[in-house]
Amino acid sequence: MNSALLIILAAIVLSAAVGIFAGRKVKMNLENWTVGGRRFGAVLIWLLMAGEIYTTFTFLGASGWAYSRGAPTFYILIYGTLAYIASFFILPAVWKFGKRFGLHTQPDFFVKRYGSRTLGIIVALIGVVSIIPYLQLQLTGLGFIVEVSSNGAICSNAAILLAFVLTCAFVFTSGIRGAAWVSVIKDILMIAAVVIVGIGVPRIYFGSHGQMFRALAEAHPGHLVFPGATADLDVLWVMTTALLTGLGFYMWPHIFGSAFSAKSAETIKRNAVIMPFYQIPILLVFMVGFTALLVIPGLKNGDLAFLELVHRTYPSWFMGFVGAAGAVTAMVPASVLVLFASTLLAKNVYQAGLRPQAGEETVLRLSRVLVLVIMGFALLFAFYLPNALVNLLLIGYDGVTQFFPGVVLGLFWGGVKRRGVFWGLMTGFVLAAVLVFTRHDPFLGMNAGFVALVINAVVTLVVSHFSRARVEDGRQMA
């Protein structure tokens, strides 16, 4: 057994053990399982939110984009910052609304605010459809990282199976609390790996990051300004994409839902103030991708750039360390994704749509079973049809961002009506899907999801305006 393999396996098992242990002394009910009893203080909230932000995409995708596309990848740096600013204003209000009415999920918010179960079911279904491809991406990414970094010693399917059976175990027992505690391990490993490699490789090959950028500017003059190495991702695309993803980030059901687990609105607000500092490691990830472009040009798959460069530069035990960081980096977001997907289905589709008389205990039991079912589905896709969901992934962000007008207007403007939100959401979602699937993204140089979001907001406002006279909105539809 080689040392890399040992380190990776140890990290996966240790993480799962911490996750299972985290929920041991807590009596599990739906409130504790989904929102941690609304008791997370500043540190746990920070770890949980940070844990959700750095996914396998950060490792492989951001460096891969830097490698193969250049400057357009900077949108990642920008949108995170915009998202934290938006969260400073939006999340404390979401938290207060959730506390007041005992909400657990994002569709709960729509049901309570707009008095419509149907709207809740639609929001839940769009949420689940957006989550599942994202979950599968974590699985596939993990297999990829582990296989490359253990030098083929573990076949990727075995690694995926082990990591995700254990992830299911800690989600099942500990719920959101498990995810928050595993984030401790994840954040330490991930930041260490990114800082060491990100500062290390430009120095090793060029003496400093400044020299590396100069060499890159010589070799590929267009790479470090928009549109980089692409034809259609110009400055307008970067602007609209940063806005879309920045406003949409907290509209992901699992991230929106995580806000409920804070112990106060104040905790979330303070957290939002410091989060932008957490973007800086992404700069280091870019540097790895840029260095790779100069040192190992011509890779067919840019997403390999990070791992290939580490492989070429560092001893194999360090490769194992990077693999371990990558593995846990997939497990944490996956655990939160699967937790919220299952709660959405159990509470907001099954209970709300099919069996209103089901009690909280039934909902919790069903959610736990669905964790296994959903993870099972994601595993099947990862093993047998790894590319089947790629198209869904494309519209994940475009889809969840369409919740934005309903959430923000719902919190801050009494004039918005159920009808307006319903038609806005439908128009936005369908328009985004049509533009993306007919290959009109970018549309007139703009991100197609952003175009859909603007239309969505207009429809929401106009329809709300014209349904003002109606009284239906104050009432529960039940």
Added chain:
Amino acid sequence: MGGAMGKEVRMAKGTKIALGLALIPFLMLVLALPFINHLRPFVLGLPFLLFWIVLWIFLTPFLLMAAYWAEKKFNKGGGKGES
């Protein structure tokens, strides 16, 4: 309860200041992009475009801190934001 939310439309002074401060990074990181899409000069070893983005990301927490204080100072109810 949809109607109950209507009260929150009126905006406190602290919230206005906070929104104004928060607008700055949006201007600098989104609207300014067409004007700073340049490779040179290099600053701190970074190409200009990247330097500009990193600079404003680094400044954002300080702006948000000021926004936080503004809400605390000017909004009644001990900085509970918009409510």
